[in-house]
Amino acid sequence: MAAPNFTTASADSVIMLQTYTPPKEVIENMESELDRRFSTMGPQTITSLQEFRVMLQYEYGGSFGAGSTDGGNYPTGTGGAYNEGIMTPVEILLAITCTDLQKRIGSSGKTVIAVNPVDKLVADAHTKMPKKRNQSLQGFNTGQIATVSATYAGGGANPIALATTPFGSRLIDIQDTVQFMSGDGNFTLRGSAVVVDAPKNGIGTGNQITVDNVPAGVVAGDYVMVNNVASLSPLFFNGIQYIVSPNTTGEYLGMDRSLSYVQSPAYNANSLLTLGIVETFLTRMQQALGNTTYNRDRPKNFWYGHNAQRASWNQLGFAIQQVTMPTGKAPKFDGVPDTFTMEMIAGVEWLLDTVAAVDKLYFMDRASMIRCRFNDAPQFVPGQIEGIWFQRPSGSNTSSFKDAWLYDAVNYASRNNWTSGVIYGLTIQSSFSN
Amino acid sequence: MNNPLQDTPAEVTDKLLRWGGKNEHGDPNWRIILAENHLVQRAGMWTEFADETEQVQFETVGKDVRYTTRQIAPDAIRIGMFWVPLYPCQGWILERWFPASAYGSRQQWESALSQDGVTPMMGPFPEKGGYFMPSGGGPWPQIPLLEDVRASIAAWENAPHLHGTIDEAAIARAMQRDIEEADAKEEAQYEAFLKEVTYQRLSHLESIKGNPALSGFRNRLVNAQGLMSHT
Numbered sequence: 001m002a003a004p005n006f007t008t009a010s011a012d013s014v015i016m017l018q019t020y021t022p023p024k025e026v027i028e029n030m031e032s033e034l035d036r037r038f039s040t041m042g043p044q045t046i047t048s049l050q051e052f053r054v055m056l057q058y059e060y061g062g063s064f065g066a067g068s069t070d071g072g073n074y075p076t077g078t079g080g081a082y083n084e085g086i087m088t089p090v091e092i093l094l095a096i097t098c099t100d101l102q103k104r105i106g107s108s109g110k111t112v113i114a115v116n117p118v119d120k121l122v123a124d125a126h127t128k129m130p131k132k133r134n135q136s137l138q139g140f141n142t143g144q145i146a147t148v149s150a151t152y153a154g155g156g157a158n159p160i161a162l163a164t165t166p167f168g169s170r171l172i173d174i175q176d177t178v179q180f181m182s183g184d185g186n187f188t189l190r191g192s193a194v195v196v197d198a199p200k201n202g203i204g205t206g207n208q209i210t211v212d213n214v215p216a217g218v219v220a221g222d223y224v225m226v227n228n229v230a231s232l233s234p235l236f237f238n239g240i241q242y243i244v245s246p247n248t249t250g251e252y253l254g255m256d257r258s259l260s261y262v263q264s265p266a267y268n269a270n271s272l273l274t275l276g277i278v279e280t281f282l283t284r285m286q287q288a289l290g291n292t293t294y295n296r297d298r299p300k301n302f303w304y305g306h307n308a309q310r311a312s313w314n315q316l317g318f319a320i321q322q323v324t325m326p327t328g329k330a331p332k333f334d335g336v337p338d339t340f341t342m343e344m345i346a347g348v349e350w351l352l353d354t355v356a357a358v359d360k361l362y363f364m365d366r367a368s369m370i371r372c373r374f375n376d377a378p379q380f381v382p383g384q385i386e387g388i389w390f391q392r393p394s395g396s397n398t399s400s401f402k403d404a405w406l407y408d409a410v411n412y413a414s415r416n417n418w419t420s421g422v423i424y425g426l427t428i429q430s431s432f433s434n
Numbered sequence: 435m436n437n438p439l440q441d442t443p444a445e446v447t448d449k450l451l452r453w454g455g456k457n458e459h460g461d462p463n464w465r466i467i468l469a470e471n472h473l474v475q476r477a478g479m480w481t482e483f484a485d486e487t488e489q490v491q492f493e494t495v496g497k498d499v500r501y502t503t504r505q506i507a508p509d510a511i512r513i514g515m516f517w518v519p520l521y522p523c524q525g526w527i528l529e530r531w532f533p534a535s536a537y538g539s540r541q542q543w544e545s546a547l548s549q550d551g552v553t554p555m556m557g558p559f560p561e562k563g564g565y566f567m568p569s570g571g572g573p574w575p576q577i578p579l580l581e582d583v584r585a586s587i588a589a590w591e592n593a594p595h596l597h598g599t600i601d602e603a604a605i606a607r608a609m610q611r612d613i614e615e616a617d618a619k620e621e622a623q624y625e626a627f628l629k630e631v632t633y634q635r636l637s638h639l640e641s642i643k644g645n646p647a648l649s650g651f652r653n654r655l656v657n658a659q660g661l662m663s664h665t
Contacts, residue, residue: 002513265548272605275566276537279520280546283555285474286518287548290481294522301522311612316536317597317603319569320590323528323582344569347469347523354613 034240034304034353035134038369038412046205057148086254089374090237090408094129096121097392100400122380124390125406129378135171135355136226136239137412143226143236146173147183149207154219159197159210166357168207169198172224178211181231184223189231190222191215217420238409240304244362244420264414265421269359272427273312278345281423285363288418303350306361309426310343315361319343359426365419372413378408436517438467438565446577453584454591457531464587465529469521469573472529475557477515478548489586515557518646525573528583529565530590530599537564565596 098106098118106116139145146169149161162169172178172195180190193211209224229236242252246266250257257263265284269277286294313319343350348363380388383404392401414420439447446466454464522529537543540559548555567573570586596604 004595040661084488149603271542272536272600272602274538274600275532275564276539276543279474279537280543280556282520283478283518283546285522287478287480287555288477294519307612308609311609313569315531315595315608316600317532317590317593318536318566320528320530320586321580322570323572323574323586334455346526347527347567347573348522350569356626 001011033134033351034356035130035137037302037351037364037366038137038371041088047430062324070307083368087238087372087411087413088379089372089411090128091374091407091409092133092237093408094125094132094406095403097401097403098124098389100402103402122404125380125404126378129406129408133237133408133410134353136236138167138171138355138357139236139239139241141189141238141242142223142234142410144223144234145178145226146224147207148180148218148220148222148224150220152218156214156216157216158214159208160208160214160218162207164207165359166295168358169209169356170355172209174198174200177227178209179225179227179229179231180215180218181223181225181234183223187223187225187232187234191216192227197307238413239359240362240364243412243414243420244417245363246422252417262417264417267421267423268304268425269423269427270425272316273309273423274316275318277423277426281363282346285421288421300365300366301348302347302364303345304353304356304364305350305360306356306358307352307354308358310350310360359424361423361426363423365414365416368414368419369412370415370417371410374409377410381405436473438471438473439465440471441468443577445576446580450583451582454587457563461531463531465565466526466583467525467529467576468525469567469571470519470524472520472527473517474520475515476518476555477553478513478555479550479559479579480516480518481510521567521573523573525575526577527567527573528571528586529567530571530598531563533563534559534561535600536598542571543550 024324063212098121103118105113106118135145136143146167147163152161172196174197174213176195176198177192178195179192182188182190193213193215195211196211196252197210200207218383244253244264245257246263248258248263252262265281265288267277267281267284343352351364381390381404382388383390385391385402388404389402390404391398392403442465447462450466451462452463454462457463516606537560540561543556543559544554546555547553568590
């Protein structure tokens with residue numbers, strides 16, 4: 001006997017509605033607080049292709065000494081001493097693309113599609129831009145975002161191991177296009193690649209990236225660079241390793257680093273974060289800032305560092321569970337420090353960032369952090385379609401792709417390098433390198 | 435005379451001594467002081483400005499901070515060893531005594547030089563340990579409720595951390611664990627989000643299944659309405 005027809009659920013599948021869970025907001029690290037403090041707080045200087053000049057006075061002038069007006073000669077005097085740093089905005093772009101069908105289906109409403117992916121893409125670009133700026137802000141002024149590990153075998157091996165400190169793969173995201181350049185100081189271009197995977201789970205583990213094709217010639221010690229920065233002499237916007245630096249060679253905004261007033265207070269810890277290191281560094285800052293100024297409770301200072309150093313600080317017992325005032329919220333005693341209350345060192349806020357260098361702790365002065373920008377940035381490049389989209393040509397034909405570019409042009413600096421400092425060489429244990 | 439406890443009410447010091455005990459040198463383990471009263475000996479070149487001399491004037495606007503700057507000049511530059519405040523803040527703080535090991539090596543402490551590159555900057559090494567404000571211990575504009583302080587002290591004393599001694603392997607494990615926990619937290623938030631969305635998409639009648647009383651009520655309701663299909 002023939003089996004009865006249409007007696008199964010699968011026979012009814014054509015009338016079943018699909019269910020869904022909308023995408024999580026973003027499944028990637030979107031830390032951007034340091035960028036926000038640099039980039040959106042306080043006044044900015046709108047500039048042009050002409051240079052933005054950061055004027056510094058490092059000497060008041062006047063020659064001091066005893067004298068005699070009873071027949072003696074008057075001493076010769078000196079004038080005020082000035083220098084200037086120069087920087088110009090660096091143009092950066094975040095490119096997004098969609099197709100006409102994406103736009104058509106995306107605009108169909110909730111009964112058809114959970115989220116309009118094109119609208120979301122446009123909105124998310126404004127989140128992604130500060131995130132990428134925050135990542136690049138960790139570096140120097142070359143656009144370097146990672147270093148190929150000394151253990152990398154070369155020969156096209158994929159994945160590519162990255163140096164654990166200071167950043168591992170934490171400044172790189174999946175789908176980023178990155179460049180590889182030689183790490184010998186010549187920045188010789190090896191080629192570019194698209195990142196397929198960039199795991200970040202841990203400090204000593206997972207510091208590697210998988211790319212679509214390893215460019216020929218990538219070897220241990222090479223630099224991983226932001227896409228499209230020029231080879232040989234790459235120039236990107238200034239990062240805090242360039243801005244807050246004790247270096248005595250090289251340049252800062254065009255000024256010689258040997259000038260003491262562009263060298264930031266610093267301390268080479270070469271060990272774990274101890275109370276001795278903190279007190280020594282604070283004394284350096286104290287001498288640079290002036291005693292009375294240092295001792296004033298000022299909202300403009302904050303520490304900036306990676307969560308791993310916070311873990312070290314807590315493990316040593318240098319933190320207690322928050323005691324709040326009677327007018328504040330109730331204390332929480334759940335056995336572990338509350339990471340959502342403000343962390344502090346010596347009474348100064350500690351801004352934690354999972355993309356910060358793991359071997360450094362910065363003491364930043366918000367009032368000295370300055371920036372310049374081109375006018376009306378950031379914004380989407382004005383386009384022909386809906387204000388932002390550009391029609392992509394395809395030879396002599398017309399493609400159904402649409403492109404848009406979120407544009408920004410910024411550069412960052414400190415106008416007083418003595419007000420920010422850095423503890424560097426903080427140990428992260430050898431076990432992290434395993 | 436440098437006395438960090440000079441402004442602290444005796445009652446506060448007595449209670450903290452009773453709750454927190456003494457260290458191996460006979461000094462209290464915990465104390466509440468004014469941050470500006472904790473002075474330390476430091477050598478080098480010191481630039482002095484008059485009170486209220488601030489190069490930067492702040493104005494808080496929402497979450498933002500705006501500022502204006504002006505040129506200022508130091509009133510004095512002094513060279514030598516001085517008693518100077520340890521903390522760049524003012525107000526009441528809770529301090530804990532830490533053993534000398536928490537300060538790292540004597541060699542490292544003594545090798546720190548002042549700006550002239552010659553003068554030892556840090557004064558005598560704290561060979562009997564010293565007091566430091568742990569994160570979470572202020573500063574406060576007034577002394578907080580002492581019962582809250584007591585609970586916090588108890589939590590610290592009974593916590594499994596290192597209490598100021600150095601154990602590099604334990605610190606390494608803590609650092610690694612912190613990162614892994616951050617990842618796990620993010621994963622858990624995602625799982626909770628999925629669970630919530632899944633729950634929201636369940637039929638409101640799902641909870642009736644398996645409950646005889648609710649099922650009976652439902653059946654009476656649909657019969658009364660003349661609905662023949664299964665609800």
